[in-house]
Amino acid sequence: MMRMLAILLLTGATAAPAVAASITNRDSEAVVLSIVENGNRSELALAAGQTETVCRSGCFVTLPNGDRVGLSGNEKVEITGGSAIIK
């Protein structure tokens, strides 16, 4: 039993969660996001349906509709209609 538990623990440890935010584009068109991370501004293009992992240590995202959101690094963001739903 203990051995089994140890195996489970080990497999669990290898499948540890990614500490980063993921952004998914649910729109039918590609969107371009402006991301500020570690003091650097960069552009991120997301094709329709694409998911990208960003923000290892928190970042600011400017959405296509002009909204700005701060992400602390563990959120799941979905983009619909140029606006964001943050979970």
Added chain:
Amino acid sequence: MTTSKRLLFLLLAILPLLLPPLAFAEEPAPPALPAAPANTISEANDSLEKARRQLADLRKQVDDARDNDSKLAELKPKVEQLARTALEASVSTRERFNYIKGRLDQLGPVPAEGQPPEAEPIKEERAKLAEERAAINAVTGSAESLSIEATQMANQITEMRRNLFSETLLKRTAVSTGVFEDALTAGAEQGTDLQRTVGGWFRFVWAFKRESLMAAVSLSLLIGLLLYSGGRRVAGPLIERNRRIEKPHYITRLMIAFWSITIPTLAVGAFAFACYSLLYSFNVLRPDIAPMVSQLFVVCVGLYFVSALTRAVLAPKRPEWRLVNVSNSGARRLEWSIFAMASANAVDYFLGAVNVALGSPVVLTVAKSLIASIVIGVILLWIAFIRPMLRPGEDPASEGRPWPRALSTVLMLTGFGLIALAVIGYVGLARFVATQIVVTGAILVTMYIGILSGRAIGVQGALARTYLGQRLAERYQLNEVALDQAGLAASLGIYLLVLLLGVPGILLQWGFQPGDIESWALQLFTEIRLGSISISIVGILAGLVLFALGLLVTRWFQRWLDGTVMVRSHVDPGVRNSVRTAIGYAGVALAGLIGISAAGINLSSLALVAGALSLGIGFGLQNIVSNFVSGLILLAERPFKVGDWVVAGTTEGFVKRISVRATEIETFQRQTIIVPNSVLINGQVGNWTHRNKLGRIEIPVTVFSGNDPRRVTELLLEVAAAAPVLRNPEPNVVFVNFSSSTLEFELRAFVADVLSAGSVKTELRTAILERLRQEEIPLAGPGAPTIPITMDPESAQLVSAMIENAKAQAGRTAEPVRKPSPKPVEEGGDETG
């Protein structure tokens, strides 16, 4: 009972602590919709404003501390914290933002032209929400710019520190005779300055703070005494060279060397720290004196460390304790030259602190570092010429041979290089290299000795060969295995100590600030990033601790339920066992879940693993899983319980233990057989003691055929009535069979405990035999000898005639009487005889 009550309360107190992480890990915070917390925006704005002011303040501080590496290192985390504050301020508005967005979506798009205009309140609300949305965007925008600013400033600080380091190292000063003349005059001035400062300070302290000074000094002496005597008492055998040992083992030498370097150095360091803290807290030190005093303590500790190291390694007066194979005179010379190098370096550093404290001209700093570097270079050159080497087995008292060529070349090159660097004008670099040679070299050598001794002590049986190990074994009665394990533990401990002391020591030496090291260590323990995976050592440790705690609580609960509740409720032992086992597994599973979630592993990712595993389970783990499930069924259905007498296939015995994979059965020969649970579930299992312990015994009885069967039956029933068998169902006798010579009966009776069947049978048989003898019931017919002879037909006829003749004569003498008694000797003789 009171302890268990207390424990119960403790459990109740801990449970809520354990559960939240689980719940937290499983679902994100519910999206509550606050009615109108409009002040979140202003709060965020306030915190941003505050952060901006702090940043401006920090910028000023950074500008002021342009030349101060330690100050810059201190400021950097503060700046980084501001970037995080900005992000947090932005994140704090998210809830409101989500609410506004949701509400705007509910209101729908603005009616297009031509459509009927919307109601006034809706219009107003829409405008208000849009305004608030804009405000939140503005807050996030401002947080964004603040975070960019802070991050850039942090990067700038790093850049400044890098430049500062290279500037100090690679700054070139033209060295000429003028420099020395200037330095001489400045030095003389500084000498008088120093005299005046120190003298003035001392007179002041003597006149006005004599009690404080006395108190600080006497307390320091007390601490020193305590450290000295305590250290001697505790670590004495570790650090003293035992005079009784004639030829110490290599491991003993290594161990003594390592401990006699580290322990006294740490003690001296602690003493120096205590002295300085006391002087400081008694307000004896003046701001201009304090840095000089602290530097004096630091260089003294450093000097002590280097001299302890040379004494430990070279052991000039005790050749048998020497770690390296060098001659006596070589060891002495090496010790002195290394000490001289360390002293030059120490004086250089102390004077550096004096220069800073008194604000001396740069030329003086340059000159003293130049002299120190040249002195160290010259000593290195001199070391290259001493002749310390010995051939293996050569007498240490002999003259010695020169260094190997490579080593002496390296020494000479380094010495010349140092002098050349100093003379060309790269005094900073020369000073840095000289310090590295002395201090980093000493730390590295100590670490090397530590690692060597750790490795040596970790070898199997090594500790038992050392003097310390023998003493330990004598004192604590350790056997060989325990001593060996102690050796392994000691080896790991030494490695850990070496890393903990050595690595920070070297990093500090290279100009890293304690803050840097601290933050690295913190990061190492709280967050290690490998690609997109983040591992937290603290989290994993916390998970393990929680798991162990969960196990402990489960065991305790099991014991309590079993020993206190179920025993008193007179629950069947089998049920008790099942309940206990089930609780045990449930507790382990729960503790595992709690531990996993506390370790920061998302349980949802485990679902993925379980999905992947199910394929493997389908193929590879089929047997194990089937046994596991069978075990659970056994626990729930309980076809047999612990203590039952079962027969499974060819295995027969008592059930000793039912675990989830297999069941242990102990046969009557005391052999333990481990039967996989699936066999017990799928196959036929006989259980003698399933519902009750009733059992039937059969005793076959055979008597001579001349007996009366009814009489025999009666007798057997009478015997059974007197024996310890059940009256109900009553014993009965079956007349099984008869033949020409025997009557076969079987006595059948029931016993209350099938386990006692053997002894009851024995008793019954004895009683039956006694009774049959008493009643003179023969078990067999009377025996008669039968002698086979061989004869021809004529002889046979003759013999028959003789017998007939004899019979006729006998018939004439007496009237023949027919006896009913057993007669058929001729027929039955062969079989009974």
